[in-house]
Amino acid sequence: MKDQPGSPGPLLRSAAAALSRILDPTIVLSFDRSGFRRHAINFDPADLDADLKGRTCLVTGANSGIGFATAEGLAARGASVWLLCRSRERGAQAALALREATGSRSIHVATVDVADFGSIRRFAAGFRAGAVDVLVHNAGVLPDERVLTADGNELTLATNLLGPLLLTLLLLPKLRASGAARVIFVSSGGMYTQRLSAADPDWKSRRFDGVAAYAQTKRMQVTLAELLAEALAPFQVVVHSMHPGWADTPAVRSSLPRFHAATRHILRSPAQGADTVLWLAVSAVARHSSGRFWFDRKARPTHLLSRTRETPADRQRFRALCAERVPEFRSLAAAAPPAPSRPR
Numbered sequence: 001m002k003d004q005p006g007s008p009g010p011l012l013r014s015a016a017a018a019l020s021r022i023l024d025p026t027i028v029l030s031f032d033r034s035g036f037r038r039h040a041i042n043f044d045p046a047d048l049d050a051d052l053k054g055r056t057c058l059v060t061g062a063n064s065g066i067g068f069a070t071a072e073g074l075a076a077r078g079a080s081v082w083l084l085c086r087s088r089e090r091g092a093q094a095a096l097a098l099r100e101a102t103g104s105r106s107i108h109v110a111t112v113d114v115a116d117f118g119s120i121r122r123f124a125a126g127f128r129a130g131a132v133d134v135l136v137h138n139a140g141v142l143p144d145e146r147v148l149t150a151d152g153n154e155l156t157l158a159t160n161l162l163g164p165l166l167l168t169l170l171l172l173p174k175l176r177a178s179g180a181a182r183v184i185f186v187s188s189g190g191m192y193t194q195r196l197s198a199a200d201p202d203w204k205s206r207r208f209d210g211v212a213a214y215a216q217t218k219r220m221q222v223t224l225a226e227l228l229a230e231a232l233a234p235f236q237v238v239v240h241s242m243h244p245g246w247a248d249t250p251a252v253r254s255s256l257p258r259f260h261a262a263t264r265h266i267l268r269s270p271a272q273g274a275d276t277v278l279w280l281a282v283s284a285v286a287r288h289s290s291g292r293f294w295f296d297r298k299a300r301p302t303h304l305l306s307r308t309r310e311t312p313a314d315r316q317r318f319r320a321l322c323a324e325r326v327p328e329f330r331s332l333a334a335a336a337p338p339a340p341s342r343p344r
């Protein structure tokens with residue numbers, strides 16, 4: 001990081017890094033807003049100095065929280081931003097607010113329910129942009145009850161894993177056409193509690209536990225990002241997963257009311273939660289790796305506990321689940337050679 005006038009000096013930066021080595025293992029003082037401020041001392045502000053004019057960026061669940069803040073950061077840098085929202089009305093309201101906040105005239109809304117394969121297929125078939133440069137899988141749910149989608153998938157699995165996988169694969173020709181595309185999964189620190197498991201993904205033979213279903217599908221997102229990173233490397237598509245820490249958003253208020261009540265004074269703002277999503281979408285640094293898991297602009301381990309480490313057989317069962325539910329995943333390995341890059 002280059003020293004700029006007003007930027008923290010090397011002493012402060014090394015003190016912040018040393019403090020993080022002590023405080024980050026507490027989780028609370030890392031995922032909270034004090035953690036963000038401390039980690040941010042070592043951010044390079046120049047990483048976000050990007051001109052995204054001519055780039056097309058898609059953000060699912062962009063009408064509130066982290067998705068909205070991500071869309072705002074992309075639009076403010078000149079990108080053509082598509083808000084993929086399940087409610088046309090909430091999408092239109094968000095677009096209005098984003099146009100006012102950024103002055104952008106390139107904000108578009110598409111009605112897409114990422115838990116519904118038909119909705120995803122209709123969107124992908126009708127999407128006319130020549131290339132997709134950034135695809136952010138941000139939409140997420142933590143339902144109280146077991147619900148099956150029209151496709152027969154449990155809702156958490158469909159929203160957090162299967163829909164994003166299908167959307168990525170249907171948009172692959174446009175991601176390839178970018179020549180430098182980035183796909184980002186907004187996972188959760190909750191995934192650290194889970195070992196990858198494809199057993200009973202629809203909760204048919206267990207009492208439904210929304211928090212566990214959420215955390216398991218967030219673990220699945222991290223593994224999927226690793227698998228896709230490998231499979232899409234020949235197409236110059238990089239794939240990242242990340243977690244935002246704890247941010248004060250409608251999802252946290254409605255799905256985890258007790259957690260929200262206990263932590264509301266220390267939660268990050270949605271923009272702080274979105275910072276690493278934006279950084280992965282725009283920074284030059286984030287084009288140089290693929291398949292890693294990020295938090296506050298740093299690659300992080302995908303396991304904190306030895307009991308969550310999966311076996312090769314767990315990964316194989318997970319691949320089989322993806323291939324069974326999303327047939328396009330089967331042909332990925334046999335995909336054609338990369339399309340020519342679009343000139344920039």
Ligand SMILES: NC(=O)c1ccc[n+]([C@@H]2O[C@H](COP(=O)([O-])OP(=O)(O)OC[C@H]3O[C@@H](n4cnc5c(N)ncnc54)[C@H](OP(=O)(O)O)[C@@H]3O)[C@@H](O)[C@H]2O)c1
Binds near residue numbers: 113187243
């Ligand atoms: N906030 C945190 O502390 C935190 C921590 C870890 C991970 N995350 C992750 O961050 C992401 C964003 O969440 P948030 O905290 O910003 O909450 P949020 O403000 O409630 O945003 C969630 C978004 O997802 C959308 N969504 C849900 N199901 C959808 C579907 N089937 N199709 C399309 N859109 C759908 C919601 O749309 P509606 O408005 O129509 O419901 C909303 O726009 C999620 O993936 C979440 O798991 C958040």
